[in-house]
Amino acid sequence: MDQVSRVVIAGAGIGGLCVALALAKQGVQVVVCEQAASLGEVGAGLQISPNALKVLRQLGLEAELSGLAFVPQYAAIRDYKSGEYYLKSSLGEQAEVRYGAPYWHLHRADLHQVLAAACAKAGVELVLNAVVTGYRENTELNQVCLLLEDGGEFSADLLIGADGIRSKVREQMLGQECPNYMGQVAWRGVIPVSDLIVNIKPDACVWAGPGRHFVSYYLRGGDYVNFVAVEERSDWQSESWREEGDVEELKRAFANWHPEVSELIKSASSTFLWALNGRNELPTWHEGRVVLLGDACHPMLPFMAQGAAMAIEDAFVLAKYLSRHTLSDALLKYEQVRKPRATKIQQMSKANAGLYHMHGGVLGKMKLKALQAAGRFVPDVIQSKLDVVYGYDVTKD
Secondary structure (H helix, E strand, O other): OOOOOEEEEEOOOHHHHHHHHHHHOOOOEEEEEOOOOOOOOOOOEEEEOHHHHHHHHHOOOHHHHHOOOEOOOEEEEEEOOOOOEEEEEEOHHHHHHHHOOOOEEEEHHHHHHHHHHHHHHOOOEEEOOOOEEEEEEEOOOOEEEEEEOOOOEEEEOEEEEOOOOOOHHHHHHHOOOOOEEEEEEEEEEEEEHHHOOOOOOOOEEEEEEOOEEEEEEEEHHHOEEEEEEEEEOOOOOOOOOEEEOOHHHHHHHOOOOOHHHHHHHHOOOOOEEEEEEEOOOOOOOEEOOEEEOHHHOOOOOHHHOOHHHHHHHHHHHHHHHHHHOOHHHHHHHHHHHHHHHHHHHHHHHHHHHHHHOOOOOHHHHHHHHHHHHHHHHOHHHHHHHHHHHHOOOOOOO
16 A cells, blocks of 8 residues: 555544644644544543653643643552541652653543644645545545535545544444443542632542542643542433533532542532443554544443543554555554553553452452552552553654
8 A cells, every 4th residue: 555645534532633633743634533523522521641742742732731731649548437548659859860750640631622723724624524434445546535415525545543432434434333331430520629618639649449449630730620430330320421411419429538539529519420331452544545543442331531642652653654664564564563551551441340240349448458568568569550650652663
């Protein structure tokens, strides 16, 4: 296959916009098709670890984003009832020294807006109300054509499916298959600090409890607190994967938790409720002139806070290989490098669900106590597990 000069991307999420920007900076003509009527993201926070921030730095976004970020001082796991620390690992300046880039909290909408503006400046064409139905490859013309619901078509040398866990591009490539409901739901919301009735520590904090956990951290320089409350539930009946959540139900679910949790939730006026879905490892991420990226090929449970980071890494690696190799070689190398990495993070995320939710009763509590002891007596063991994630640098050859 030949070199790539024109690319069409399905999906204008964070992964789609990152790869669009990376390619546009290389002089590639890029069109992004987004099904939404306007460009925006549901209000929620993101943890941008150093491995992802190095990519945003290479894309020229660090300076602008720094004014929108919050820098947490610790990554912590605490007991849902007593508040006891099972883990307290330094972030802040120590993370930047150790990994060569800081650990940030960003509002998803802020990152999305900065990415969209950078894409527009780089000449990326964005098409809204573009509902993807599939694609058609033309081997004679060495092109692929993205097909839209309204009859529109966009031809290019390459189609990138960055259209999420319910990807139409993935569906055509690998067949129709519903994502796996993981037996968990997540309430997510953002609360102005001015509305809080309790003091929240400046950490990326996980509160671990039986069958559920709670995450809280600051956004936008400390003006807001983001929360994610995950509960094991087998009764998700909604056809939608996301819906308006019942704040009163959320309050009841965490009513007997530590005051930093229960009192924080009392300040919430609204929340969205997500079903947590996943997929088994896909047999392939690419076929012909079509390739998948982000949640379209490796949806992540949120228990490592690496969903956005993996899509950002994907984007950089794919763009890098497309600039250096023929199309067929680039897609092969992209999958060879990214698939093991993404699969490992998926497995780590899934394992953390059992840890955070104290699976096994007393045994689950013992695992947290063992983590606590390891942090005190062999901290390098704990740090090395984070190094595998945060120390990874796709911007280096």
